[in-house]
Amino acid sequence: MITTPEKKVINRILDKIKKKEPLRINIPGNGLVNMEKPVPFMVVYRIPPNGKDGFTSRLGKTESSYLYAEDCPECSEVVKSIATYLSDQFKGFLLFEVWLSEKEETIPFTVHVSQKSGLEVAQKLKDELGKINILGSSMRTEINKGKNVVAPPYYKPLINDKDANKSAITLIGLEIAPIYMNVSTGRAYPLFLRDLRSKFSKAIRKGFFEFVRIHTSYNASNFQMLGTTSLEKNVFDIDEELGNCSNLFDFLLLITPINVDDAWLAFQKSNYLKPPIFHYRPMPIDPELVKRKLYNLPIEDISDPTLAFLFRDKRKEVDRMLDMMMEREKPDFLLTSMQLFGPIDEKLLETAKALLVAIDVPEEPPEKKMIKAPEFAKMAEKELEWLKLQDPNISTAVRIRDDIDGILVNRGTLNINKSFQVSEGRAFSLLQHEIGTHVVTYYNGKAQPLKLFYIGVPGYEELQEGLAVFSEYLTDGLTPNRLRTIAARVIAVQQMISGSSFIDTFYVLVDKYQFSNKAAFTITMRVYRGGGLTKDAVYLKGLLNIIEYIKKGKSIEPLLIGKIRQDYIPVVQELIHRQILAKIPIKPRYLDKKYESRIENIRSGGNVFNLIKH
Template identity: 45%
Template structure:
């Protein structure tokens, strides 16, 4: 319910600030006071008297401390802003007031900063630099500075100059050219508004960060730490809604054949010259109905740009997955797969062909020691118990199943095929791959309040599989045969996307690259399943990108916070700075083993895929 700005209202606001509480109070005519916690800044927007301007008002909502009001309430607003500014200036030693406004004329620059005329503080330089760095396709970025004198004059002045000096308050104005809406009709361009809002929010936070670091007692560790920490209920509701849709189907199981052994026998009987017939699990969902639910989720109600981006990104991925399931076993499946997992670029193809050239023949040991499935399952259970010792929330196990080919982790559990042939020397590497990476990141994600971290961000598979393969190398189990297989998957995906059929891909692996029949079958089946699944290219691609990332001096541990992709790291770091996310509770065995530290140092020094051979 909206409240008038009375003396009592202002007293309550001051009392809440002194107690360190969050403020969320509605004002008349759609106004709002939102202060996440006591902070040495406030962003303000006032609707013009002539008409409301909700699109421009949306820009302030991305901040942790803001007021939305209107010019007609200046008298009441003046008292409220003054009391907030003085209270926070007394607590922090200084205060910053930023007022956003839309440009009144079409010939104005994209951004105009109103600041102190006599001197240009470093804060204004930071804000100018950040705004100049905003690049929007089709929009010319121009930034001008002017005196903030108009902000200090009646009828709309909020604070007298004497008070600004007395309480060390810096007041700035930021005028935006409203390129995010049609000036004639007032119709909003939502994508442009969303992009601009996120970029301007970061520019403001960086300017505030510069100000508070120098002028106040508040010392945030990063500019993102000035963002919102409190997460409103709509965020958790949407997070849960997306997770519920994701939990209704097991994508990999649904696109993996259930008759692998029978199809292999059929293919062999036909002397490898006839594409086999694959059968799949019955579809447990109606893709169209789930899509309806998916797009009924009101993500537009999330005014936090970072969280809204996460949710939109996840919705797009789920949409593509549901399309793929609806197109399973048809030619259309491949095109959706390329949208979801990408294809193979020239660089990755050269790396894959280079590996196959460097290791032209597989190892043909006569007596490979194959570990019994039951023994491997027991080893995996032991490793899961190691995770449970670190975090009691690990609720996982191993299922041995006859409808599974090889190893698959699904919903935090390891599924092992009854016919899985695992060389004993590879057992520990595969356990670190499946348990030490896939299960570990699932439960690290589950330990977070945001469920998307265990469900998986869009495109997370590339980093996941890169980490998983790297873990095999760290524990000494990444042999040359394994690298040949990863490279062959890339080559097979490349030819799949160029129109190559099942039998031709199989014979290429057999004749040109000398893979044994069953290995060539397994690679080809995985790549062609469902109608053409390009996912298998992500193993080598993820490893190449991960090695480059670590070479740049980045740490391995933050990548294990959940099922994220590499470019989500800044987002995750922002949410950690904002205390929305928590520290990682589980570490893999290899990060705790002193014997592996030299290899970790090697990664930071910089090595290529070929150094792993």
């Protein structure tokens, strides 16, 4: 018999579901029902008599529909009411209960099923859970068939088989062995647990998708669409703090010399025999204090494994950048740079060398019209005004300054050295590199709910610079000399890693690859700045990756959602499916139809050598 208080709770829940409103309602038995939107499944966790554990108690909270409670008769009525209503709406409903096994020596996962309607889903869960591999070991999974077996042994099933069959409700239970903890102490192995939680969430979501696809009328084209669509407050808090820590210092400005022009003149005066002395901006922070803030962030409290992964990855990157701040002009700077930007593999090095052989050394160029900093700044402002038509939040400010080398985009603003100049033929393509890529991804990232997407995920530079260089090719501004420079940067980085001095690398570029003294100095300075920055190798590496990406028939547009890296694309797609990330508001000019033929040239079998203009 349902009591009046129970009826009120059930009516509140069903009213929310009917209105398709998100619900988060406390229920009798110290319980909670959470459902972001009406879906034909629910994860259930009932606290065992000896108390909850640190894994199974948090599993449901990674999903869009769950019930968390102590055992109580009232829970059964609440669950029956929800399951019956949603089964009527979607022609089927899956009730999925998880619990911790009381046996120590057992297989990792046992899928319990008692109905024919659950067999296919149970097999899918067995397959997906069995794919989980941690520390080199696969998670063995078995299926147990029998009557009324889909509940922990210490509690009665919330719905019996007979009632479930009448209402097209499928019951599945998952028993989880305590493989992630030291049973004698009751303490979990934290890194093992973190990895398991992330992989487990994806596996069961694929099982839910199998059920939804076969047994319901619910419309979902991808298993990630069944995931959570809302973000907890602690996600925004940690995103905010990570952003604040990142914004306390400007990494590139702090490791770029402020006396490049004077250093070049002194280098010339020494007849290119005395290594230049570089000066840097004062450090505006104490890196150790920022590190303390970073590691005080409770990322482990985030229940969503995907977002927890993003934040841990970003924290590790900021930590390494802070190490480089402390190691500036010291030997360890180079070692940390290699950790941050990756090493140079043999294929990349050989491609760089091959490009320098394949591209003819340009003869003394005929006099070209050069566009100087003030005129280029006006062109940039016009380009920003054009983008502003798509997003009014775009700033059209452009800064001309004397304390940077060349041009760079910093937090969505284009900065130009007062002595900068570019040939008229390359100016438009350079705008697409700096504004069409770096500024566009900054503001597209700002349109997302997380700061991470405009500050930059770890390692975003490779994709950013590869795409930026590819935009130069699309807009017919990737000159042979530009390609030579990008290839030479890889050579210079490899020289430095191999132990060559500034002078040695300079002369390799001048004597072996026939760069001008000024060009060789600039390339070498960029690589040796700060104590050894390997970032410049990512331009060619990123370009090669973009070419392979396009040859697979993929679109450039998803790459512009923010400052992401290429192997984050599955993560981005998951968050789009979960309606956490928004569509990009800004598209650069190089996505216009008139540039499609160049993309098709690459898609139909092109390679980096096809980009050489003759």
